[in-house]
Amino acid sequence: MHAGSSLTRGSPPSYADVVRGSVPTVGVASDASAEELLRSFQESWAESQGVFQNLGFSVTEQRSSQVSELCRACRKRVYPMESLIADKHNFHKSCFRCDHCRGKLSLGNYASLHGRMYCKPHYKQLFKSKGNYDEGFGQKPHKELWNNKNQQDSRKGYLSLYVTWDAYLYFC
Structure with a gap:
């Protein structure tokens, strides 16, 4: 034209x-x-x-789904100007808080575990209190899983040692 x-x-x-x-x-x-x-x-x-x-x-x-537009903490709609995205979840800036102390978080001072957000000091404190990332955060410990895995690994070690010693005697 x-x-x-x-x-x-x-x-x-x-x-x-x-x-x-x-x-x-x-x-x-x-x-x-x-x-x-x-x-x-x-x-x-x-x-x-x-x-x-x-x-x-x-x-x-x-179209983005209605679920992704909801704040993970308060379950209310988050508009783009007030949205903060952490670990692929939307939050209002005012709702982005530590699960332990309720202190306000920012993208530079948080850590997440099991879907929960923590300030870095409390993340470290909860880890130190039990020495692992499960018990300190109220989760069931995985000790049984570790014990079963260790038992299986130790049996494999003995078997391979036996096969190796047997092969050594055979070839000598």
Whole structure:
């Protein structure tokens, strides 16, 4: 389109049309309700999708789920300007707090374990109190799992030692 062109329905405006202010407005009154504005937006969106599809572009809608927009702590909606993302979870800045002392956290001073957020001093303190990352944080210890694994490993060691000694005697 050149500077003197006029718009036809379905064609996008040119830069010159936008600068001149000759871009048609959407047919919605200034005192329109939210529903009317939404309907108008959806109509123009559908029209834009059609234009892009006719030009050979694929149009995919990427909507974020309602769950990902909820604060992990208070379960209320988090708007982008107040959102803080830590460990792939959304938080309000004011809700991002230590699970132990309820102190305010920032992205530089927190540690997480078992889905819980801690300030670094309490993370270290809880680790030191029991000497592992499970008992200090109220989780069931994995000692039984470790004991079973150690017993299996020790049996394998004896077996390999026996096979090696047996092979040594055989070849000597």
